[in-house]
Amino acid sequence: MARIEVNHIRHSYLPNPQKDQDFALKEVHYTFEDGGAYALLGPSGCGKTTLLNIISGLLHPSHGKLLFNGRDVTNLSTQERNIAQVFQFPVIYDTMTVYDNLAFPLRNRRVPEADVDRKVRETLDMIDLASMANRKARRLTADQKQKISLGRGLVRSDVNAILFDEPLTVIDPHMKWVLRSQLKQLHRRFGYTMVYVTHDQTEALTFADQVVVMYDGGIVQIGTPAELFERPSHTFVGYFIGSPGMNVLPVSLEGRTAKLGAQRIELPGVPKAGAGAVELGIRPEYVRLGREGMAVQVSKVEDVGRHKVVRANLEGKEIAAVIGEDDEVPADPKVSFDPAGINIYADSWRVEMGA
Amino acid sequence: MDKTWNNKAWFLVLPVLVLVAFSAVIPLMTVVNYSVQDTFGNNVFFWAGTEWFEELLHSDRFWEAMVRNLIFSFIILAIQVPLGIFIALNMPKKGWGVPVCLVLMALPLLVPWNVVGTIWQVFGRNDIGLLGYYVNALGIDYNYVQDPIDAWVTVIIMDVWHWTSLVVLLCYAGLVSIPDAFYQAAKIDGASRWAVFRYIQLPKMQRVLLIAVLLRFMDSFMIYTEPFVVTGGGPGNSTTFLSIDLVKTALGQFDLGPAAAMSLIYFLIILLLSWVFYTVMTNYDAER
Numbered sequence: 001m002a003r004i005e006v007n008h009i010r011h012s013y014l015p016n017p018q019k020d021q022d023f024a025l026k027e028v029h030y031t032f033e034d035g036g037a038y039a040l041l042g043p044s045g046c047g048k049t050t051l052l053n054i055i056s057g058l059l060h061p062s063h064g065k066l067l068f069n070g071r072d073v074t075n076l077s078t079q080e081r082n083i084a085q086v087f088q089f090p091v092i093y094d095t096m097t098v099y100d101n102l103a104f105p106l107r108n109r110r111v112p113e114a115d116v117d118r119k120v121r122e123t124l125d126m127i128d129l130a131s132m133a134n135r136k137a138r139r140l141t142a143d144q145k146q147k148i149s150l151g152r153g154l155v156r157s158d159v160n161a162i163l164f165d166e167p168l169t170v171i172d173p174h175m176k177w178v179l180r181s182q183l184k185q186l187h188r189r190f191g192y193t194m195v196y197v198t199h200d201q202t203e204a205l206t207f208a209d210q211v212v213v214m215y216d217g218g219i220v221q222i223g224t225p226a227e228l229f230e231r232p233s234h235t236f237v238g239y240f241i242g243s244p245g246m247n248v249l250p251v252s253l254e255g256r257t258a259k260l261g262a263q264r265i266e267l268p269g270v271p272k273a274g275a276g277a278v279e280l281g282i283r284p285e286y287v288r289l290g291r292e293g294m295a296v297q298v299s300k301v302e303d304v305g306r307h308k309v310v311r312a313n314l315e316g317k318e319i320a321a322v323i324g325e326d327d328e329v330p331a332d333p334k335v336s337f338d339p340a341g342i343n344i345y346a347d348s349w350r351v352e353m354g355a
Numbered sequence: 356m357d358k359t360w361n362n363k364a365w366f367l368v369l370p371v372l373v374l375v376a377f378s379a380v381i382p383l384m385t386v387v388n389y390s391v392q393d394t395f396g397n398n399v400f401f402w403a404g405t406e407w408f409e410e411l412l413h414s415d416r417f418w419e420a421m422v423r424n425l426i427f428s429f430i431i432l433a434i435q436v437p438l439g440i441f442i443a444l445n446m447p448k449k450g451w452g453v454p455v456c457l458v459l460m461a462l463p464l465l466v467p468w469n470v471v472g473t474i475w476q477v478f479g480r481n482d483i484g485l486l487g488y489y490v491n492a493l494g495i496d497y498n499y500v501q502d503p504i505d506a507w508v509t510v511i512i513m514d515v516w517h518w519t520s521l522v523v524l525l526c527y528a529g530l531v532s533i534p535d536a537f538y539q540a541a542k543i544d545g546a547s548r549w550a551v552f553r554y555i556q557l558p559k560m561q562r563v564l565l566i567a568v569l570l571r572f573m574d575s576f577m578i579y580t581e582p583f584v585v586t587g588g589g590p591g592n593s594t595t596f597l598s599i600d601l602v603k604t605a606l607g608q609f610d611l612g613p614a615a616a617m618s619l620i621y622f623l624i625i626l627l628l629s630w631v632f633y634t635v636m637t638n639y640d641a642e643r
Contacts, residue, residue: 058539078542091540094558104554105544152544 001193002068002160004032004055009064011050017062025050025061026217032161034069035191037184039208041198043240047217048197052163055195056083068160085163086153089170090145092137099124099133102151109156123155126182143171150179154186161193168203180207201241213237229283231343233350238281238343244309247287247319248345251280258344261315263294265337269353271344279345284309286341287321289329293336298329383622389615407616417617419592420600427507427596428575431514435571436564438515439522444556446527457527460520468517472584475513479585499586503593510582510594517581518571525567529560565639569632573625597621 011025020026025047032038040048053059055066057078066074073081084105093101102120111119124130127147132140137148146167153162164183168176184207187194198204204211205225213221213228213236220234221227232238238246251258251265253273258265258280265280289310296312296319303325310321310329321335344351390407392400411417446456463471479499481487490497499509533555541551579598582588588595588603595603601621605614 053539056543058542079545083543085539085543087536087540089534089536091536093554095554104546104550108545108547108550149540152540 001034003034005067006030007065009061011061037187037194037209039196039204039211041204041211042214043199046214048214049165052165052197056085056163057081082160084153084159086150086167088166090149092145092148094138097134098129098137101137101148102155105152105156119155123151127151146170164196166198235345235348244284244320246281246283249280249317251278253278268339271351271353273346273351276347281343282337282341284320284322286338288336289321289323291330293334296333296335298333386615386618389611390619393612407612411616420595420597424596428572431575434515435519435522439519440526442523443526460523463517463520468580469584471517472581476585479509501590503590506586506594522567525563526560529563533559565636
């Protein structure tokens with residue numbers, strides 16, 4: 001296992017990158033601690049797979065260095081880095097049996113056959129394919145194939161890190177849950193350094209201790225699931241995490257008050273915002289719907305099972321509020337914001353609020 | 356559910372049936388007709404029964420041509436398939452090199468067969484041919500007109516030059532269809548270059564290779580034009596393959612009966628081999 005230092009790494013797929021826009025990965029500088037479970041979360045095209053491939057050595061970064069336990073590995077090949085990686089779509093060796101597929105990474109590294117057998121059987125049990133060990137891999141279903149890919153990632157115990165690139169995309173929802181919990185257990189048991197790329201917030205939040213949110217080639221926030229939820233440091237994180245995402249309303253500031261059209265909203269503190277566009281962010285979970293506060297026109301109520309999402313119009317802006325499954329929308333609805341859930345953003349970045 | 360029978364469908368296949376009848380079935384039947392009769396011209400025919408077939412199957416000349424042809428097919432497959440795979444593996448996968456390589460590879464395939472023959476006929480001559488002259492100048496005694504081995508070498512090199520591209524192009528098509536993720540996974544799994552070839556590239560090329568082997572075998576088993584132009588089947592009979600032998604019998608000696616019998620046997624061999632390949636290929640598909 002290793003501590004992975006990503007040292008000022010930038011990457012461009014163009015031969016001569018000039019502008020910031022040419023970079024698929026704008027400067028990333030971060031350390032993945034030994035034995036941590038990380039998720040790289042972000043929309044498609046934000047650079048998360050690029051970062052993963054740079055860590056595993058499939059890509060050589062345009063700028064910057066990569067260190068494993070303090071040792072520079074930037075110029076080492078994938079093999080020399082001793083990394084396991086699982087890809088989005090199943091990669092299996094057609095002509096081999098399930099057993100041989102799992103044994104392949106070990107045999108390539110000349111592991112004694114007795115150890116190969118022990119490790120492969122362990123892994124087969126883990127991915128629940130023990131009964132198919134001697135079947136030809138190509139006859140399996142897509143999710144069984146993906147389990148083989150997963151198994152090949154887990155079969156080596158001496159790897160520096162295990163990287164997952166949206167590995168559960170082709171797996172059905174129930175199995176997803178099971179496999180994710182197994183990965184989590186593995187992590188606890190063996191303390192692997194794991195980096196898990198996904199665009200699915202549930203996956204990221206349930207898997208990782210630390211979630212790295214990426215947007216447009218850069219890291220916008222790193223934090224625990226709770227931090228990302230309570231204090232999104234960028235409006236993008238607010239939108240992206242949570243269902244529905246955070247309400248972001250353009251406001252103007254006046255000391256401890258934010259003005260939204262004719263409405264005045266009390267803030268928990270005085271924001272240290274400079275010039276620039278100021279926005280107020282509040283999660284639907286902190287919007288109280290009742291008979292007091294600011295008048296809204298309710299446009300839609302979505303019952304999502306465990307709770308209801310109310311879509312309403314406040315001063316010409318769409319906002320969402322979450323209410324209990326049994327709560328009713330009052331006849332003359334008004335909303336108020338729970339001060340604990342209010343964040344203020346200047347130019348999309350969160351600003352602190354003083355007393 | 357009961358099958359719906361609709362005899363109107365026959366009218367829709369009729370044009371094809373007529374076309375095939377005129378282009379293939381009727382000519383084939385005339386061949387069958389010749390094969391069981393003897394003629395001395397003037398449209399006078401005598402019934403010969405299976406005489407020509409028996410004679411042919413006991414003729415050394417036929418079996419020698421057959422053995423020569425099989426050896427030829429075997430040699431060119433043994434050279435063209437590995438060489439084709441090797442070239443395909445080393446062709447660029449992207450960039451400006453791709454169209455350049457593809458065009459270069461396609462060129463020999465576009466040259467008419469008798470022109471290929473003429474090119475090599477001249478190329479190999481030891482008086483004015485670039486190849487023949489310089490090989491002799493190097494002190495190697497090379498003369499495809501007189502030496503059977505030299506004639507074989509020339510015909511084989513010519514076929515390799517002409518047809519390896521086909522194997523290359525088919526293999527290349529198989530190779531570029533392999534997603535990058537397979538190579539990436541192989542790197543992660545620490546696979547050697549050989550293991551990548553053995554467990555990723557070869558299995559993915561298996562289908563196209565089967566087709567390449569089928570095409571190359573059929574073509575080389577029926578080869579006529581190029582060796583005919585270069586060596587005319589000689590020196591002696593050393594490069595007389597089945598089709599050359601057939602044409603010699605039919606048009607050189609005008610022995611229509613034996614030639615017809617030989618055509619039929621030749622046809623049956625090709626049919627049998629096609630069937631074997633077809634079965635192997637469909638079984639392979641069913642297995643997947």
